[in-house]
Amino acid sequence: GPGGTEAAAEDAAPAEPESPDQCLSLLPWDRFSAWLHCVCVVGFDLELGQAVEVIYPPHSKLTDKEKTNICYLSFPDSNSGCLGDTQFCFRFRRSPGRKVSLSCFLDQLDRDLPVYLKKDSAYYYGYVYFRQVRDKSLKRGYFQKSLVLISKLPYVHLFRTMLKQIAPEYFEKSEAFLEAVCSDVDRWPPPVPGKVLQLPIVGVIMKLRIPTYRDKPGTTPIVQNMHQADAQISMALPTVHEVDLFRCFCPVFFHIQMLWELVLLGEPLVVMAPSPAESSETVLALVSCISPLKYCSDFRPYFTIHDSEFKEYTTRTQAPPSVILGVTNPFFAKTLQHWPHIIRIGDIKLPGEVPKQVKVKKLKNLKTLDSKPGVYTSYKPYLNKDEEIVKQLQKGVQQKRPTEAQSVILRRYFLELTESFIIPLERYVASLMPLQKCISPWKSPPQLRQFSQDDFMKTLEKAGPQLTSGLKGDWIGLYRHFLKSPNFDGWFRSRQKEMTQKLEALHLEALCNENLVFWSQKHTEVETVDLVLKLKNKLLQADREHLPVKTETLKKLQTHINDIILALPDDLQDILLKTGT
Numbered sequence: 001g002p003g004g005t006e007a008a009a010e011d012a013a014p015a016e017p018e019s020p021d022q023c024l025s026l027l028p029w030d031r032f033s034a035w036l037h038c039v040c041v042v043g044f045d046l047e048l049g050q051a052v053e054v055i056y057p058p059h060s061k062l063t064d065k066e067k068t069n070i071c072y073l074s075f076p077d078s079n080s081g082c083l084g085d086t087q088f089c090f091r092f093r094r095s096p097g098r099k100v101s102l103s104c105f106l107d108q109l110d111r112d113l114p115v116y117l118k119k120d121s122a123y124y125y126g127y128v129y130f131r132q133v134r135d136k137s138l139k140r141g142y143f144q145k146s147l148v149l150i151s152k153l154p155y156v157h158l159f160r161t162m163l164k165q166i167a168p169e170y171f172e173k174s175e176a177f178l179e180a181v182c183s184d185v186d187r188w189p190p191p192v193p194g195k196v197l198q199l200p201i202v203g204v205i206m207k208l209r210i211p212t213y214r215d216k217p218g219t220t221p222i223v224q225n226m227h228q229a230d231a232q233i234s235m236a237l238p239t240v241h242e243v244d245l246f247r248c249f250c251p252v253f254f255h256i257q258m259l260w261e262l263v264l265l266g267e268p269l270v271v272m273a274p275s276p277a278e279s280s281e282t283v284l285a286l287v288s289c290i291s292p293l294k295y296c297s298d299f300r301p302y303f304t305i306h307d308s309e310f311k312e313y314t315t316r317t318q319a320p321p322s323v324i325l326g327v328t329n330p331f332f333a334k335t336l337q338h339w340p341h342i343i344r345i346g347d348i349k350l351p352g353e354v355p356k357q358v359k360v361k362k363l364k365n366l367k368t369l370d371s372k373p374g375v376y377t378s379y380k381p382y383l384n385k386d387e388e389i390v391k392q393l394q395k396g397v398q399q400k401r402p403t404e405a406q407s408v409i410l411r412r413y414f415l416e417l418t419e420s421f422i423i424p425l426e427r428y429v430a431s432l433m434p435l436q437k438c439i440s441p442w443k444s445p446p447q448l449r450q451f452s453q454d455d456f457m458k459t460l461e462k463a464g465p466q467l468t469s470g471l472k473g474d475w476i477g478l479y480r481h482f483l484k485s486p487n488f489d490g491w492f493r494s495r496q497k498e499m500t501q502k503l504e505a506l507h508l509e510a511l512c513n514e515n516l517v518f519w520s521q522k523h524t525e526v527e528t529v530d531l532v533l534k535l536k537n538k539l540l541q542a543d544r545e546h547l548p549v550k551t552e553t554l555k556k557l558q559t560h561i562n563d564i565i566l567a568l569p570d571d572l573q574d575i576l577l578k579t580g581t
Contacts, residue, residue, distance in 0.1 A: 279326030296490030
């Protein structure tokens with residue numbers, strides 16, 4: 001019964017000092033908003049075409065442009081011929097200028113996520129469960145409806161599992177059932193990374209763990225399926241965000257390494273697939289193949305000619321943008337002919353036999369969407385092909401190794417490749433950090449040294465990727481190209497921010513270790529007041545920017561401030577104690 005669900009949700013509430021109070025002070029629908037923006041039902045109307053029939057909770061705000069995007073993206077193109085039930089996902093731009101309640105609380109959770117799972121506040125994801133079945137009683141002869149979850153979170157596997165639980169029942173039971181689903185979600189604990197969370201949904205408890213940036217890349221702590229004392233069924237989710245890599249890459253099996261390079265370099269890529277399920281899975285697999293690096297350009301798991309960015313992305317007046325698009329409409333074979341790299345996939349079937357060696361095809365051979373599957377590009381990879389991984393996966397197919405195990409092998413291969421590539425950059429960027437002895441409490445924190453491409457290239461001779469990877473090839477050329485890409489820009493900015501914050505934190509610690517009261521006694525009142533205001537600003541900055549400072553350090557600084565103030569004349573004390581900040 002509902003009581004049991006409530007209790008399970010409460011047990012799983014995070015135990016961090018600030019979180020329980022936060023949970024208690026959450027308003028109705030706040031817990032829901034931490035996971036979902038809203039739930040939509042999109043139907044087909046003979047007069048209007050696709051239309052949003054229901055938005056739940058009713059107070060959820062969507063602009064007209066967002067609604068239009070959701071309408072078109074929630075239905076497969078008519079040529080996909082998806083009979084029965086289909087699941088896929090899409091991603092679209094949020095209309096600017098909307099305030100988010102709860103944002104400070106959610107930002108705090110976002111900080112603990114690995115960089116590739118941090119939410120991008122400019123985009124929403126739509127997770128779709130589409131049903132199309134013959135129905136003689138309807139004018140068109142078909143029942144067509146989509147249940148869509150709109151969220152900022154990229155937790156594909158979680159929302160896919162949730163839709164599998166609720167959509168079939170929703171199509172039978174309608175609105176009241178949707179209300180029950182949403183009130184279940186509003187009892188979920190917040191999406192705290194690193195904790196085992198129990199999420200009740202219509203009589204089932206989903207157990208899962210959201211990764212944190214502290215997890216060792218490539219390891220997934222297993223969520224055990226504990227025996228429930230009450231009668232509730234529980235299911236443990238092995239992941240919240242991963243797709244079945246091997247199944248997605250199977251049609252282009254021999255080109256995985258070239259595709260890794262194209263994604264790493266942020267090259268314009270289009271995936272032409274028979275259905276949105278295949279296009280969206282493949283785009284998500286591509287984006288995840290450079291993990292733990294974050295893919296910093298735009299990507300659209302399913303893109304249609306009605307999309308609000310259609311003109312911007314298909315124009316021929318400028319070079320194709322750095323995006324990955326998943327499309328199913330044959331019209332795109334013409335519209336995107338000028339794109340440099342096109343992946344054409346047939347139906348994704350589970351490989352019963354070893355895929356045939358597919359050559360890289362010339363772009364001019366791609367005239368229609370029914371061209372043969374393969375990769376159409378004139379790109380020459382920088383690195384030599386790794387024959388080992390191909391052999392290992394082929395052997396797995398022959399031995400009927402489960403696809404999950406094949407995906408684990410493939411994921412580890414991509415991870416090792418990405419880490420071999422990024423470690424030399426990490427090492428060089430760490431050397432731009434000033435030495436600790438350069439940090440003086442009485443001067444502003446020192447600046448990071450400039451990134452120099454030439455200096456970095458010089459380090460590769462002794463400390464390049466050859467230390468961790470046996471792959472030969474033009475690594476230098478790959479780095480040169482990467483340094484011009486949006487992925488490098490995004491990666492370097494986040495490193496810069498981390499290191500600057502580290503310097504600020506070290507500066508704070510240096511200040512704390514000084515005898516500030518003694519200093520103030522030897523200086524004028526004006527200088528002392530100036531110091532107090534500066535120290536108060538430092539505390540504010542530490543809080544606002546979440547600097548990596550120990551709580552004791554901040555307490556110590558606050559004590560210093562109080563001691564200095566108490567040593568001043570009464571009138572000044574009053575003023576300084578009043579100006580809290």
